[in-house]
Amino acid sequence: MTARDPGEVGALRVAPSILSADFGRLGACVAEVDAETDWLHVDVMDGHFVPNVSLGPPVVASLRRYSERFFDCHLMVSEPGRFLEAFARAGADGCTVHVEVGGTDALIDQMRGLGLRVGLAANPDTPFAAVEPYLARIDLLLVMTVVPGFGGQSFMGEVMDKVAAARAAIDAGRLALDLEVDGGIDPVTAPRAVAAGANVLVAGSAIFSRPDPLGAAGALRAAAAAAR
Numbered sequence: 001m002t003a004r005d006p007g008e009v010g011a012l013r014v015a016p017s018i019l020s021a022d023f024g025r026l027g028a029c030v031a032e033v034d035a036e037t038d039w040l041h042v043d044v045m046d047g048h049f050v051p052n053v054s055l056g057p058p059v060v061a062s063l064r065r066y067s068e069r070f071f072d073c074h075l076m077v078s079e080p081g082r083f084l085e086a087f088a089r090a091g092a093d094g095c096t097v098h099v100e101v102g103g104t105d106a107l108i109d110q111m112r113g114l115g116l117r118v119g120l121a122a123n124p125d126t127p128f129a130a131v132e133p134y135l136a137r138i139d140l141l142l143v144m145t146v147v148p149g150f151g152g153q154s155f156m157g158e159v160m161d162k163v164a165a166a167r168a169a170i171d172a173g174r175l176a177l178d179l180e181v182d183g184g185i186d187p188v189t190a191p192r193a194v195a196a197g198a199n200v201l202v203a204g205s206a207i208f209s210r211p212d213p214l215g216a217a218g219a220l221r222a223a224a225a226a227a228r
């Protein structure tokens, strides 16, 4: 399957997280927010790296019939190398693995070999130094703004120092890298993340748990754009 265009590196992007959508009508939920979706964020949890389970490649394959957007698959799993090929075959465009699981160089090589856009994630308590050595080899750095595992948690403002450090390194190195934040992002917190240097905003409950998800995504975009 051909990967969809991720768009210009560094552009402001809204990435609705389907974790907070109604899984019984997932296709309709995704279609409903399509006009305000730059990337669709797909949260994959294995019950081991995080204390929750969510979905796997069959759901990605099914969703491909409902969306032509870039699928940004966030693998909160202990052994992502076992599943990368299945996600690529299912229609993932980018995959993000966590630096905490180790074996990062090999995982980057594997993602590249599969034609995936390459993402690397860091948990809130993981220092910037843990991801810094990989910045020149990846397309996306995901700085978690909650401890991963569940939607609907509160934004951790203390992580903004790490976002700012990442933005400084990206700019200083003229690196072609997107900087994503995920967790507790809403129209109040998004401007803070954007001011610190983030350009990709993942939001689950602030979009799908609202009565008007499309309007909520638009409001998030407007609030973020005002902070650029």
Ligand code: DX5
Residues within 6 Å of the ligand: 017, 019, 020, 041, 043, 074, 146, 147, 148, 149, 150, 151, 152, 153, 182, 183, 184, 185, 202, 203, 204, 205, 206
């Ligand atoms: C957290 C996930 C997030 C989550 C965000 O483990 O990686 O993508 O869905 O949900 P909200 O926006 O509700 O914090």
Ligand code: ZN
Residues within 6 Å of the ligand: 017, 041, 042, 043, 074, 182, 202
């Ligand atoms: Zn996520």
